[in-house]
Amino acid sequence: MTDSLLTEKYNHILDEQVLNEIAEIGIFKTFQKDDIIIDINQPLKHIPLLLSGNIKILREDEHGNELLIYFLEAGETCTMSLTCCMGTTKSKIRAVAEQNSSLVMIPVQYMEKWFHENASWRNFILESYQTRFDEMLEAIDNLAFIKMHERLLKYLINKTVLHGSNTIIVKHQDIAIDLNTSRVVISRLLKQLENENKIKLSRNKIEIL
Structure with missing residues (x-):
């Protein structure tokens, strides 16, 4: 193998x-x-x-x-x-x-x-x-040069490419660690992206729309 x-x-x-x-x-x-x-x-x-x-x-x-x-x-x-x-x-x-x-x-x-x-x-x-x-x-x-919410969206898109799926399983804390920021900031920005209809949030899952 x-x-x-x-x-x-x-x-x-x-x-x-x-x-x-x-x-x-x-x-x-x-x-x-x-x-x-x-x-x-x-x-x-x-x-x-x-x-x-x-x-x-x-x-x-x-x-x-x-x-x-x-x-x-x-x-x-x-x-x-x-x-x-x-x-x-x-x-x-x-x-x-x-x-x-x-x-x-x-x-x-x-x-x-x-x-x-x-x-x-x-x-x-x-x-x-x-x-x-x-x-x-x-x-x-x-x-x-890129604002954090743009970095976050780019990070999520890269994740979907790596995993071959529009839905990724990831915790907010893990994203915060990767992007060197706080979980509170990531949670707020994820909610912002959801309100912009760019993602859909569920427990430990994020779907890129």
Whole structure:
């Protein structure tokens, strides 16, 4: 099952040689929703390739408040963990399973080896950096230029895309944590969006209209 997922998600990105090596040396793992996959200050000796599910990447300030940076989908990797691995430093992010997820963990020395020897891997890494860089710029723009209710609606729409459904199951407190604000603010803004006929609220469920 894991090998078939690897081929399904990455055969259009990576060539057969790298896929075979990943299948041989990679460590396949599964995580349940809300499991911490990578934590802040954790030494990184492997990089993850996501096979199924979704992962959210978070930063934490000195007071322990979290801020959502971006989501990972199947067929992607976390470039912030790549950077830490290449610099042999500890993780500066927290990766949490948004849904039940499966990954393959690759020892860092292979990442460096393939980058120099394999064009498909090198292109995958460089394109991943570009994608994450664009998303981080978008996150900065959201913080600097977009009002909270617009950020909230964008967050909800992104959630529906990730989950493949117009209805998402999420608590107001969890949204508040992801957007680094209070539950009271989120509840008020959700009610505002409902009054604007953009969403429909029910207990721990939100439907995007």
